[in-house]
Amino acid sequence: MARRPERGAELELTIDAIAFGGAGVGRLDGYVVFVAGAVPGDRVRASVTQRKRSYAHARLLEVLRPSPDRIPERAAHPGVPWQVLPYDLQLTVKQQQVEDSLRRLGRLDAFELEPIVPASEQWRYRNKLEYSFGTGPEGDLVCGFHEPGRWDRIVAVDDCLLASEAGNAVREKVLSWARAGGLAAHDRRTGEGVLRNLVVREGRRTGQLQIRLVTSPAELDLSGLVNALAGVCGGEGAAAGAGVGAGVGVLWTQSAERAETTGGGRTERVAGPAQLEESVAGLTLGISPEAFFQTNTEMADELYRVASDYAGLQGWERVYDLYCGIGTIGLMLAPRAGELHGLELVEGAVRDARANAARNEVARAHFEVADVRLALRNLVERSGRPDVVVIDPPRAGLSAKVVRRIVEASPRRIVYVSCNPTTLAPNASQLVEAGWALRRVRAVDMFPQTPHIECVALLERG
Secondary structure, X not given: OOOOOOXXXXXXXXXXXXXXXXXXXXXXXXXXXXXXXXXXXXXXXXXXXXXXXXXXXXXXXXXXXXXXXXXXXXXXOOOOHHHHOOHHHHHHHHHHHHHHHHHHHOOOOOOEEEEEXXXXXXXXXXXXXXXXXXXXXXXXXXXXXXXXXXXXXXEEOOOOOOOOHHHHHHHHHHHHHHHHOOOOEOOOOOOOOOEEEEEEEEOOOOOOEEEEEEEOOOOOOOHHHHHHOOOOOOOOOOOOOOXXXXXXXXXXXXXXXXXXXXXXXXXXXXXXXXXXXXXXXXXXXXXXXXOOOOOOHHHHHHHXXXXXXXXXXXXXOEEEEEOOOOOHHHHHHHHHOOEEEEEEOOHHHHHHHHHHHHHOOOOOEEEEEOOHHHHHHHHHHHHOOOOEEEEOOOOXXXXXXXXXXXXXXXXXXXXXXXXXXXXXXXXXXXXXXXXEEEEEEEEEOOOOOOOOOEEEEEEEEO
């Protein structure tokens, strides 16, 4: 048996693979060590941070000999760990990881793995960024991202290359306003300070902006913030000092949660619209502050195009849209279906879905606030068995009970949109065991420079 290194031990390793999640894989006499930030071909020095029986995690200390595939970093940004890999290699690795997940974890074969759809933009593609406030080395207020593995250290960013120029300008204006007002970052250890997060959302097609400040409960006069944001691009501009324009929504969320989260709390509109408008898949959508929406607008079009192709609708089918969110996928499919039923647990998202159906004049679309696990059986009893079920679940995938409910519903075709192929694989395997066949799978690169993988799978009854 390989000797296990002690926690804190420094190792020299040659990296020979990339694990799902993005860490480099090295071996010490057969013992596996995962090193975040290392890529295949690197010779590295790393420090063990966590030790298990069959593997360890280690922190990269130094690249002793870089891989011939390694390229220079472009962004000082902890959220783009794959920027040191050429983009073609990123796509190759993602394609391989989808296939490996389905074949090794799901023990599936006889499916067609279609070529991955590359991103149209490799940088500045995100329509939503969640920044954290913190205290810099000099005691100054900073706004950026958590250092990997550290909840208490924030890496300040001057130009986030995943955000647009307008999004970056918003962050800098908010930070300048907060510094001028002497505001401090919330400290989870002491409870002092009020600033927690800044969430900036952008309508890539509409030019609108949604700016949400997340703080601890406090008495704040945000009129200065509104004035500080005057003039930012948001569809319709505003003269300096006159407040934000019609296309800029400013919101304030107060949260007493101990853990850092941008969800929950109490949100109020400070200025501008409470919803962001965006156009995708031929739809005009209203998006509430905490509603889920794909963070790469341009590639969402491609993702939904694949889903629509897999659904293969002919105009008469009953479609169930499970975990429907604000209704995007279902509303895109509805004109080519007989009827649409969407289930979603988040009440605000269902309100958005219903409003979006009306906004886009989509008839025969019904959205319900419900837990899929509890409501699917009743929906079948009320509305009839579905012909096509579209599923876009959280990263954890489907629970065994939800899989059983889908099996009971017995759709002819299942379109599974997955943000995690390692949870897609066991779910697909369960459905294959129950009588469906996995026909086609296609990855769509929504997140260049990162290890995140989005894909769509088609299962049909055999």
